[in-house]
Structures are given as C-alpha cells and as structure tokens.
Amino acid sequence: MNFLYQLVYTSQRNPACTDTEIQNILESCKRNNPSKDITGVLLHSDDHFIQYLEGDKDIIKLYDLIKEDSRHRNAVLLSYGPLKERAFPSWHMGYKNLPKDQVDFLTESNEADRKLFNSIIKGEKQSGTSATNLLVKFFNRA
Numbered sequence: 001m002n003f004l005y006q007l008v009y010t011s012q013r014n015p016a017c018t019d020t021e022i023q024n025i026l027e028s029c030k031r032n033n034p035s036k037d038i039t040g041v042l043l044h045s046d047d048h049f050i051q052y053l054e055g056d057k058d059i060i061k062l063y064d065l066i067k068e069d070s071r072h073r074n075a076v077l078l079s080y081g082p083l084k085e086r087a088f089p090s091w092h093m094g095y096k097n098l099p100k101d102q103v104d105f106l107t108e109s110n111e112a113d114r115k116l117f118n119s120i121i122k123g124e125k126q127s128g129t130s131a132t133n134l135l136v137k138f139f140n141r142a
Contacts, residue, residue, distance in 0.1 A: 002037075004083040007053045007063055008131045009075050010120055013044060017071040022097075025071070029093035038062070039086055041094035041135060048098075050120060052135045054086045078120060078131045087136040 022044060033039065038055040049072055053059045060080060067075040088094055116134050 002056045004054060005057050005059055006083040006132050007059050008079040009063060009077050010048060010050045011072040011075040013047050013049055013072050021071050026093055026095055033092040039088045039091050041088055041091060043096045043098055045098040054083060
C-alpha cells in the first residue's frame with residue numbers, strides 16, 4: 001500500500017520567466033504527473049509561485065528537481081507530510097494566476113486566513129497542515 005504525502009513550497013519567480021514558460025510548466029505537469037500519480041495546484045503571480053503537490057513520499061525528490069529550475073529562485077519548503085486523502089484527486093495540476101496586488105478574498109475568509117496567505121507568499125514556514133488547508137480552501141471556494 002502506498003501512503004500519500006503532501007508538499008507545499010513557495011518561491012520567487014525569475015523576471016525572465018514569461019507566461020509562455022508558465023504554460024510550459026503546466027504542459028510538463030500534464031504530460032508527466034499522471035504516470036507518477038501526482039496531483040496538485042500551482043498559483044503564480046508576477047513574482048511568486050506557490051505549489052501544492054500530492055503523491056507518494058517520493059514527491060520530495062520531485063521538489064529537489066523543482067528547486068533547481070531556473071524559472072524561479074529561493075524555494076522554501078513550507079510543508080511536507082502524510083496525507084489521509086487527496087484534496088485534488090483529479091487535478092494533475094490545477095492552476096491560478098494571482099494578478100499583482102489583486103489577491104481578493106471574495107469567499108468566506110477571516111483575518112487569520114489573510115495573514116496566513118500573506119505569510120505563505122513571503123515564504124515563511126508553516127506548522128502542521130495550515131498551508132495545505134488554506135490552499136485547499138482557496139481552490140475549492142474561489
């Protein structure tokens with residue numbers, strides 16, 4: 001039996017990473033993730049990435065490869081640990097663009113959620129599953 005794990009990281013987008021490069025990332029996920037049984041979501045703005053991945057414990061090896069990608073820098077692992085069930089079982093890579101300074105919480109969110117989201121964007125490590133829970137809420141309600 002394979003156990004599930006989740007991984008969340010944030011990084012700074014390199015200025016040379018164009019929208020075409022973002023599409024290349026998504027195409028690569030679409031092509032490679034199904035055979036590796038990886039699901040998750042990618043958020044990006046003009047200057048940051050946040051990615052949530054679900055899969056077996058080897059997703060940490062994928063993260064090691066991702067850290068070396070020249071399209072971003074300063075990757076910070078926010079969360080890695082066991083998972084009871086997938087939050088995004090059918091998304092080999094969901095995607096949202098976060099326009100600069102326009103992260104509107106149009107859903108039910110409280111001050112704590114907004115502070116946590118801003119903390120994630122800044123690459124501040126999170127305890128437990130707080131980053132995962134917020135990203136699931138963000139995608140499921142937005």
